[in-house]
Amino acid sequence: MPDSLRAERRTQRSLSPIWIVPLVAVLIGAWMIYDNLSKLGPSITLIMDNAEGIEAGKTLIKTRNVEVGRVERVNLSDDLAHAEITARMSPQAEAMLNSDTRFWVVKPRIGREGISGLGTVLSGAYIQLLPGSGDQAQRTFTVLEQPPVASPDAPGLRITLVSQVGNAISTGDPVSYQGYTVGRVEDSHFDPKKREMRHQLYIQSPYETLVTSTTRFWSTSGVDVRLDSQGFRINVASLESLIGGGVTFGVAENAAMGRPAKPGASYVLFPDEDSAYEGSYNQYLEYVLLVDDTVRGLSPGAPVEYRGVRIGTVVSVPWNFSAPQPDSLSRFAIPVLIRIEPQRFDEEQQEIDIEQWYQRLERMFGNGLRASLKAGNLLTGALFVDLNFHQDVVPFQRMSFVERPVFPTTSGSFAQIEQKVSNLLDKLNNLDVEPILSTLNDTLATTQQTMAKVSGIAASVDALLADPATGQLPENANATLRQLRDTLQGFAPDSQGYDELTQTLSRLEKLMRELQPVVRTLSDQPNALIFDKKLTEDPQPRAPK
Structure with a gap:
């Protein structure tokens, strides 16, 4: 077989089309994973004391009713102290996740402002997110037990109140001004080092202008009933304060409005309105009263008055009771610390020259100014300190008690009455009672005899009145009066008897005129009735000498 017809084998490196499908699937999966990861938000940790109503995979996180997250896991902490x-x-x-962000659980609640969270009865509880405006990012948060009063960036004023332990102020309590709610208590916690309560208040806009440097804060308990030396008083706050208490603020009547308060300013929380306004008198003169009378009924806070006008306050009763007293005192007195507050006379709260006031009072001491205890309320026995000028008092010598000047005192009205009664009893004890008792016994014996005679006369009068003949006396007298009236009517001018009486009187008058010569003759010659009347010679006039 020729070489030109022999086949040649070559290795070809190429991707089979079959692998395109899985490669595309991998790329799509990778893209989906990346897309999912890129759409995932940050993971946060929420710390709660109790995870009631929170379920993994179901409980949502919302802000303005828009879902912004979901709970993934619910675990206990390593120390089992929280969830x-x-x-x-x-x-x-x-x-939204920064240092000012707040979380709380929305669920059905019944509070001072009514019922909230009823929509979660069917849908279940969810976690509410309140965005913050802080610059520092944060991923671990503590869930609040109660919804916050306002967001951290809400317009208004936030201040701090400092009070002693015992004020029943809690988060959410109202802050009112003249009965109108203008804010809320945002936070309350106890500082164990300083042993005081610290409350953070939020005053909503535009009421933050009401808080100034002269503003005073006090707690309200709803109903304030007092019965003291100033009488009976009752103050009723708003219905919300009546149920849960709260905080009220204001400015004293004789105080200026002051400068606007700065954010974060600190104020003192007083227990009541009177204490709050009393705290505005920060310039005062301290004196010590060395009282020889009883101080029962005199309590701290009682007024110091001059002729009915309050000029100060009692601070402590007694004050430094065991301290040595001046040698000029003849007996052991009870020290009472008082304050004279000149700012009560200055409506503009100007600076007071304390030394000048001390000198002024020293001159008044020389003119008879003295302090005494008087009853302000007879029902409770509460006392107050009364300042007034007295005549014929012992000159006062300047002295001090525990580095405080002594205010001269005099006995109160009750002590004076007690002294007068004591002097009267001493005089009665010195009286010789035996002669008085003997005379009194004789007088009583004579009185008894007189009373016995009076009793006999009364018995006789009773017997006389009981006689039937005595009962007929009024009827007989009436009959006699009727007869006398008939008789008098017979002698009326137009009656026959009156005419006969007139004729008889005329005849009698004529007879009397006729008898006058006979009577005159008998007067001159009594025997004229027997012998003839002697004839008298005619009188002869005498010759002149």
């Missing part, structure tokens, strides 16, 4: 939720977020949510 750790792993969730996959959408790519668009990555910009």
Whole structure:
């Protein structure tokens, strides 16, 4: 077989068409994997005390009711102290995850503002995301137990209140101004190092202008009932505060509005309105009262008044009770610390010259200014400190008690009454009672005899009144009066008896005129009835001498 007709074998390296299909499938799968991975958002970890209502693969994460993630796993922490939720977020949510982002579980709740989350009864609970505006990215978050009051970037003012332990203020409580809710309490926690409560408040816009440097905050318990030296008072807050309490703020009547508050400013939370306004008087004079009377009924916070006008406050009763007292005192007195607050007289809250006020009061002491305890409420026995000028008082010598000047005192009204009663009892004890008792016994014996006679007379009068004849006396008197009336009617001017009486009187008058000469003769000559009447000679006139 010639060589030209021999076949030649060659090896050909080429891809078989059969492999195109699986290659395309691999490329498509790789592209799908890449596409899925590129569409996956970041994975975050949520820490919760209790994973109630959270289910892996079902529970959604929403913001503004739009799904932005889903829970993938629900596990316990390594120390079994809390639950750790792993969730996959959408790519668009990555910009929302920063240090200011907040998460909380939306479920049915009954709170002060009503019922919320009823839509989750059928659909199940979900996790709400509140986007933050922080610059630092974050992937681990602690889920809040309650929904936040407002977003971190919400317009308004955030301030801090510092209070002592015991104020019943919690997250979500209302912040009101003159009864109108203008904010909420965002957070409350206890600082164990400083032993105080710290509350973060959010005042919504545009009410942040109400908070100034002179603003005072106090807690409201709904109903405030007081019965003290100033009388009976009752204050009722809003219905929401009545149920759960809250915080109220305002400015004292005689205080200026002050400068606008800065974000993050710190204020003191007072227990009530009176304490809050009293705290605005930060310039004062401290004095010590050395009281010889009882201080029962005098309590811290009681007013110090001058003729009915409050000018100060009682600070402590007693104050440094065991400290040595001045040697000029004759007996052991009870020290009471008070404050004289000149700012109560200054409506503009200007700076007060404390030293000038001390000198002014020193001059008043020389003119008889004294302090005494008086009853402010007879029902409770509460006392207050009254300042007034007194005459005929012992001159006051300047002294101090525990580096505080002493305010001169005098006995109160009750102590004066007690002293007068004591003096009266001493005088009664010194009286010689025996002669008085003897005279009193004689007087009682005479009185008994008199009463016995009076009793006998009363018995006689009773017997007389009981006699039937006595009962007929009014009827007999009436009959006599009727007869007398009939008789008088017979002597009326137009009656016959009256005419006869008139004629008789005329005859009697005529007879009396006729008898006058006879009577005159008998008067001159009594025997004229027996002998003739003597004739008298005619009188002869005498010759002049």
